Structure formats: C-alpha cells, structure tokens
Amino acid sequence: MAYADDMVVFLRDPSEWDILQNLYSVYAAASNARLNIQKTELISLSGHPWHQWSPIRHITSASWHDKHSPNVVKYLGFPIYCSKAQLRTFWDNCAIKIDRQCQILRERKLSIRGTSLLCNSVILASLWHTLRITPITEANTGIRPIGASIRKFVMPFHPAPSWVTATRPRMQGGLGVIDINSQQLALQIRLACELEANQPPSHSLCNY
Structure with missing residues (x-):
C-alpha cells in the first residue's frame, strides 16, 4: 500500500526482505526514488517479538515494533497498536x-x-x-x-x-x-x- 511518500509492505518471513530490496532497486532506478531506511518501521502484526527479524533490524537500523513497545506506530494519522x-x-x-x-x-x-x-x-x-x-x-x-x-x-x-x-x-x-x-x-x-x-x-x- 502506498500513499504519497508513505509505503506499507507486508512480508511473511525474513527471507522476503531480500526480494523486496531487489524489487525496490529496480523501482528506484526507474523512478529515481530513494528509500529512507532509517525511518522504516518493522511492525509485528501479531505483536509477537519475532527474533527471526533481529539480523535485519541490526543491519538496517530500522525500528522494531511489537506488543512490548511503549508507543504506537502511526500510519496516515491512524495508530497501529498491539x-x-x-x-x-x-x-x-x-x-x-x-x-x-x-x-x-x-x-x-x-x-x-x-x-x-x-x-x-x-x-x-x-x-x-x-x-x-x-x-x-x-x-x-x-x-x-x-x-x-x-x-x-x-x-x-x-x-x-x-x-x-x-x-x-x-x-x-x-x-x-x-x-x-x-x-x-x-x-x-x-x-x-x-x-x-x-x-x-x-x-x-x-x-x-
């Protein structure tokens, strides 16, 4: 889902992260768009703190959100909470x-x-x-x-x-x-x- 410069991508497991990066590289080359990885939020929709995502979190320095996080994540003004x-x-x-x-x-x-x-x-x-x-x-x-x-x-x-x-x-x-x-x-x-x-x-x- 995308709205202006806010984009949401649903991934089933960490193995799809590399696929997403390859697809986005093709899109970026065609549109001259750039992904600000420092502002990326990795959200557990179930709220469970999946440790499988830890390597990606450390490599990208993206923020992680699950049921133990103190605050919500906002998308288009709506809070995403666990x-x-x-x-x-x-x-x-x-x-x-x-x-x-x-x-x-x-x-x-x-x-x-x-x-x-x-x-x-x-x-x-x-x-x-x-x-x-x-x-x-x-x-x-x-x-x-x-x-x-x-x-x-x-x-x-x-x-x-x-x-x-x-x-x-x-x-x-x-x-x-x-x-x-x-x-x-x-x-x-x-x-x-x-x-x-x-x-x-x-x-x-x-x-x-």
Whole structure:
C-alpha cells in the first residue's frame, strides 16, 4: 500500500526482505526514488517479538515494533497498536496535545460562540479523523482528560451550563459543541455501512 511518500509492505518471513530490496532497486532506478531506511518501521502484526527479524533490524537500523513497545506506530494519522497499554498511551498523548492547543487558543479571549466553533472545526479535527477506526471509550484514560479540556475551554466560567446543554444544537438553545462519544458512534457506523455496501448482498444492519 502506498500513499504519497508513505509505503506499507507486508512480508511473511525474513527471507522476503531480500526480494523486496531487489524489487525496490529496480523501482528506484526507474523512478529515481530513494528509500529512507532509517525511518522504516518493522511492525509485528501479531505483536509477537519475532527474533527471526533481529539480523535485519541490526543491519538496517530500522525500528522494531511489537506488543512490548511503549508507543504506537502511526500510519496516515491512524495508530497501529498491539496492546491496550499502547492504545492508552496514544490517547493520553492526544489528550495532552488537545489541552495545550486549548491553552494557546484561550489566550485569544474568544466569545463562547467562538470557542465552540473552534472546538468542533480546529481542536477536535484530528480526533474526528482518528475516531473513524480507533476505539475510545469511557474506560480509556484519554477521553476524560479530553472532555475536561474541552469543557474548560468552551465554558471557563462558573456556574456553567451542563454538558448536555452545551452539546445541543444552537436552534435548541445549546452551543452546538459536538459530543465525542456521539461523534465516534456516528463515524464508525458510517464506516461500517460503507464497508458492508461493498460486500455481496446479504442481510444488512445498515438498511434504513
């Protein structure tokens, strides 16, 4: 799979590494492309730390990722993880970034309508992209800090209206702030329906 300068290749065992190098050499000679091996990530899709790949890791100095790695690997903005701990770390880092962004934008002294607009279109924009396929629940440590940062950014005053009121449409007296849990369900249901639409005709849960 390839998108712009990001390429993913699936290998079954280390013996296919030399085959890949030969194929890429032919491609590089024809296209003048160059492979930055230092930025290459070797990922165990099962999460198992396969020691058979150790010689290639040492020769190429490429990074290795399995279930024991502390962080996720990102591809096109989506995290590739092998354990729940990696997913929690990913959401914790997202919460920290969103909180910092809220602190920076808070200095602009925006109105409550301005903060709600920025919240939906700027602060949470990258989160909407990730939530299409990456799960986040109330049990995750990430969603609570994110929700707290958003509440504090949109409604920094006391007493403040309830979050239910804040997430209501403006036509109903709310602020129109998009609820994270509701948006996640909407995005994932839409993706599931799109995937199911490409399958052979069968009983569908997405027929409205």
